[in-house]
Amino acid sequence: MSMTAQPKSEPEIKDLLRSHGIFPTSQRVIITRLLFEKCTHLSAEDVFRLVNAGNRQVSKATVYNTLGLLAEKGVVREVLADPTRIFYDPNTQPHHHFFDVTSGKLTDISVDQIHVSNLPPLPPGARLEGVDVIVRLRPEK
Structure with a gap:
């Protein structure tokens, strides 16, 4: 981190x-x-x-x-x-996370590794505060 x-x-x-x-x-x-x-x-x-x-x-x-x-x-x-x-x-800078659903462990993903595009129009009177991506992982069987 x-x-x-x-x-x-x-x-x-x-x-x-x-x-x-x-x-x-x-x-x-x-x-x-x-x-x-x-x-x-x-x-x-x-x-x-x-x-x-x-x-x-x-x-x-x-x-x-x-x-x-x-x-x-x-x-x-x-x-x-x-x-x-x-x-x-404690890391308040923009970033995303991997979440291992088996262990419950979160790991940071740098903000420049994920690009979000084509967001829908925001409701009237709203402004975008941020986008948080959580990539859920499970070990392969």
Whole structure:
């Protein structure tokens, strides 16, 4: 995953959150740091498990609410590859994904590797925000 300026220190994480209009509570800093340190696609359950792997006790509600806020404010992207869970992606640059339906693993695809054409006309009053392509894979038998 290629990203520029990955914040990892506590001051960098706090600055990132503030720059997106988010007050940096200790739980928000821990969750955000985890997402950028892992630098991979994590579900809310993954984040909950990893955040609480040490001696911390961060509630499931706090994890879910923080992830929702981070996505709403543009700190991370939500990726809906599986109908049973949302993945959170610290790479907010335009890109697409491979999704292995057997393992549940997401892998980035560079935006220049997929070309979308012939989109239908947009409804009146709408503007295109982006196109996300998820290529679902299954191992050959």
